[in-house]
Amino acid sequence: MWKNMGLTGKIIIAMVLSIALGLFFNYSGLNVEGGFVNTYLTNGLFAIVGKLFVNSLKMLVVPLVLISLICGVCGIGDIRLLGRIGSKTFFMYMLTTALAIATAIGLGSIFGIGKGMNLPTTATFEAKEAPPLIDVFSNIIPSNPISSMANGDMLSIIFFAILVGVSILMVGKPAKGLVQSLELINEVILKMVTIIMNLAPYGVFALLAKAMADLGLDLIVSLLGYVAVLVGSLAFHFFVTMMIILKLFSGLSIKTFLTKMKEVQIFAFSTSSSNATIPITLRTVTKRMGVNNSVASFTVPFGATINMDGTAIMQGTATIFIANLYGIDLGITQYLTVILMSVLASIGTAGVPGVGLIMLSMVFAQVGLPIEGIGLILGVDRLLDMLRTAVNVGGDAAVTTIVAKSENKMDIAVYNDPDAGTKDVFDAHIDPDNERELSNIMNDGVLGSEYDELKKA
Ligand code: ASP
Numbered sequence: 091m092w093k094n095m096g097l098t099g100k101i102i103i104a105m106v107l108s109i110a111l112g113l114f115f116n117y118s119g120l121n122v123e124g125g126f127v128n129t130y131l132t133n134g135l136f137a138i139v140g141k142l143f144v145n146s147l148k149m150l151v152v153p154l155v156l157i158s159l160i161c162g163v164c165g166i167g168d169i170r171l172l173g174r175i176g177s178k179t180f181f182m183y184m185l186t187t188a189l190a191i192a193t194a195i196g197l198g199s200i201f202g203i204g205k206g207m208n209l210p211t212t213a214t215f216e217a218k219e220a221p222p223l224i225d226v227f228s229n230i231i232p233s234n235p236i237s238s239m240a241n242g243d244m245l246s247i248i249f250f251a252i253l254v255g256v257s258i259l260m261v262g263k264p265a266k267g268l269v270q271s272l273e274l275i276n277e278v279i280l281k282m283v284t285i286i287m288n289l290a291p292y293g294v295f296a297l298l299a300k301a302m303a304d305l306g307l308d309l310i311v312s313l314l315g316y317v318a319v320l321v322g323s324l325a326f327h328f329f330v331t332m333m334i335i336l337k338l339f340s341g342l343s344i345k346t347f348l349t350k351m352k353e354v355q356i357f358a359f360s361t362s363s364s365n366a367t368i369p370i371t372l373r374t375v376t377k378r379m380g381v382n383n384s385v386a387s388f389t390v391p392f393g394a395t396i397n398m399d400g401t402a403i404m405q406g407t408a409t410i411f412i413a414n415l416y417g418i419d420l421g422i423t424q425y426l427t428v429i430l431m432s433v434l435a436s437i438g439t440a441g442v443p444g445v446g447l448i449m450l451s452m453v454f455a456q457v458g459l460p461i462e463g464i465g466l467i468l469g470v471d472r473l474l475d476m477l478r479t480a481v482n483v484g485g486d487a488a489v490t491t492i493v494a495k496s497e498n499k500m501d502i503a504v505y506n507d508p509d510a511g512t513k514d515v516f517d518a519h520i521d522p523d524n525e526r527e528l529s530n531i532m533n534d535g536v537l538g539s540e541y542d543e544l545k546k547a
Contacts, residue, residue: 151365189331195409195410307473347491350379368390374487379487379505385494405453411467
């Protein structure tokens with residue numbers, strides 16, 4: 091039965107089972123340090139399989155973004171269009187982030203979370219330095235593109251890729267062979283994404299079983315008000331605000347969007363990283379939703395770096411919560427500062443696990459809230475990071491679809507086809523004829539028939 095099941099079904103089953111198993115380990119006390127479960131399963135097998143899975147996703151991020159974006163720019167055909175897509179995307183990302191944080195501040199204020207609570211600080215929070223905004227902007231042009239790629243600096247990689255693409259367009263016809271080769275490399279990398287997607291049920295299982303066994307849900311109960319408002323705001327923003335925006339701006343079916351996003355969001359939930367999820371997001375919007383690569387190859391990595399609606403919501407909720415807890419009254423200017431700071435902070439930081447807290451300390455410093463306050467929410471943050479990352483990638487995909495639709499860079503038939511882009515995930519096999527032909531080329535110098543024909547032509 092498992093064998094014939096669709097990939098999404100498998101991933102969902104893995105998710106449910108792993109959460110149940112992890113919580114069982116946590117509550118039964120089996121996950122105590124030094125015990126068998128803790129040593130060999132949570133910190134052994136699950137830790138290794140989870141790390142392998144996340145590594146295999148991260149492995150593809152830089153090559154995929156670089157190559158697909160070069161191809162994307164070449165495929166756009168009109169350089170002015172690139173500027174228009176860029177500004178539209180930027181505007182939509184900023185707008186949705188600001189709406190997200192406003193929702194959080196609104197709901198947090200209505201429910202008065204944190205008022206009259208008396209919480210002992212259990213953990214201390216050491217604020218890590220966030221990169222100064224000036225550095226973020228000046229580093230967009232990399233002094234050394236190879237080191238930017240090695241560090242995964244997404245904005246520099248995006249800049250470099252766009253420049254390469256534009257230069258290829260300027261070289262024009264003689265670069266045709268290069269473009270075709272890059273297209274092929276892009277297809278090869280997307281095949282690698284397909285292979286890794288097939289391993290997702292096991293990776294997701296390992297990651298979630300470990301997270302749940304280690305964290306449990308106890309802390310959530312002690313911070314129930316904060317968690318409830320945060321989760322409510324996340325759900326409201328994604329399912330209501332974003333879906334209204336999607337419908338209004340694109341007219342596309344909300345149900346189809348949500349169904350096709352399921353896998354991406356489970357990946358984001360289990361890895362807590364928008365960056366590591368880029369390959370899946372990109373594959374889903376192009377192959378399953380029909381967005382043209384010329385739009386998606388730019389909007390997806392750009393969004394993973396600068397667009398974090400879920401993280402902005404956490405910042406809004408945390409600001410209200412900590413301010414109420416410490417009895418500090420925030421005025422309208424401070425709320426506006428929080429909105430502005432969160433939007434700016436999201437530009438300057440990459441979508442990796444836990445980065446939201448670093449951004450939060452920037453916001454707190456700006457409005458004069460005690461940074462130690464962050465220690466209070468530290469315990470639940472790891473779990474909430476999972477949820478907000480799912481909302482972050484949801485926003486990236488929604489804006490991508492809206493921009494692509496508005497630019498007519500979308501295949502609506504693919505969007506509406508429920509099975510689009512699922513076939514090669516299910517039978518990721520190597521065709522024996524292809525295998526023979528390619529191995530002949532490599533081993534005996536016997537060229538494939540297609541190449542002979544090309545030569546004759
Ligand atoms: N983990 C989040 C992301 O990758 C960022 C954060 O909120 O910490 O999008």
